Amino acid sequence: MTKLLEAFEGVVYPSVLSHIRHLGRLLAGKSVVHVNSTRLGGGVAEILHRLVPLMNELGIDTKWEVITGEDAFFTVTKTMHNAVQGSEKGLSKEMTEVFEETNRENARRLAPIVSEADFVFVHDPQPVPLCALCPERKGKWLWRCHIDASRPNRRVWAYLRNWILPYDGSIFSLPEFAQPMPHPEYLVPPSIDPLSDKNCDLEPGEVTRTLGEFGIDPDRPLAVQVSRFDRFKDPLGVIEAYRLCRRSQDLQLVLAGGEATDDPEGSVVLRDVLDAASGDPDIHVLVLPADAHRTINALQRGADVVLQKSTKEGFGLTVSEALWKEKPVIGGDTGGIRLQIIDRFNGFRVRTAEGAALRLRYLLQHRARAERMGENARAYVRENFLITRQLRNVLAILVAQLQGDRERLEVFVP
DSSP: OOHHHHTTBTTBOHHHHHHHHHHHHHHTTOEEEEEESOSSSSHHHHHHHHHHHHHHHTTOEEEEEEOOOOHHHHHHHHHHHHHHTTOSOOOOHHHHHHHHHHHHHHHHHHHHHHTTOSEEEEESSTTTTHHHHOTTOOSEEEEEOOSOOSSOOHHHHHHHHHHHTTSSEEEESSGGGOOOOSSOEEEOOOOBOTTSTTTSOOOHHHHHHHHHHTTOOTTSOEEEEEOOSOGGGOHHHHHHHHHHHTTTSOOEEEEEEOOOTTOTTHHHHHHHHHHHHTTOTTEEEEEOOTTOHHHHHHHHHHOSEEEEOOSSOSOOHHHHHHHHTTOOEEEESSTTHHHHOOBTTTEEEESSHHHHHHHHHHHHHOHHHHHHHHHHHHHHHHHHOBHHHHHHHHHHHHHHHHTTOOOSEEEOOO
């Protein structure tokens, strides 16, 4: 048993680690490259920071490469990201030219690395043209979609689909996100690492000190949402829900997050949030650095209730993070949140600010019920959303690709 995997003993079932080791032996000596658009900010980067070392420890030569681009490129890819999630705004000819030229430049730089790899994972739309732009590729290429593609802008999706077609397979987070493809498709929900700084156990004193650093009263009720400052995360809706709840319930609110390097809209949304929170000393808007993992851990553990009131969400790792910490979560009734929150079992799913306020008030006034939901929450994540499950899924996909499995849909969930 390798050292990183050893640490999961007592956290996951022994059979899980045994299966991972078996799959690792089948893939030992193979080379894998992951390609995405940022090392900082967002769920994809968080997952890769944990997944890549685990794959290397199993004897699989695994690298992580990041594409580069100017601000204009990331403005285009943000528009593209929003369109895949249903925005009506499309792409102009000038935008597609910026997108394609930037990917050509990255393909020239990365071709010596990715073309020789046995397996290449390309994450999300930003680097999707790389497969077609590396015609001398040797191994199997897989496109990994982390976002909600259930109802995409059809014109934008048609454009992206042409870039996806050359891949040997596609991976989606939920069945409803998957789009018809001529190659094998796989379903793999994301996951969290329970041993990371963001999710490991903390001493109560550290939680109290962290709250104090931000002027948060540990003796008063606290609701927390942790996410990038993104309109789809609906931070303004969270503030509205807080204000509705405050009419009959004492409450503090924390909106904590940062700006991903590949999201140029973040600063605009942050300004709107600061304007909406202005003048209320019980709303704490925290712009945290990308490595503030223990701070986020402490804020979630110090919360009475955690929110993730997204209107669109590919998965929402912050939901599983909070559930793991035995917190009931109020989340938007959308995307991957539906997979994580079982309504009335470990939290509530809502569609409006009024609904969020109603559920927030209920949890704060029914503490025994909230505690039972928190216990259910941790057990549910342990069974379904830990990094060991995702690692096992990824390894199984690679084995299937290696053995030429041509099933159109492979479902790898617990």
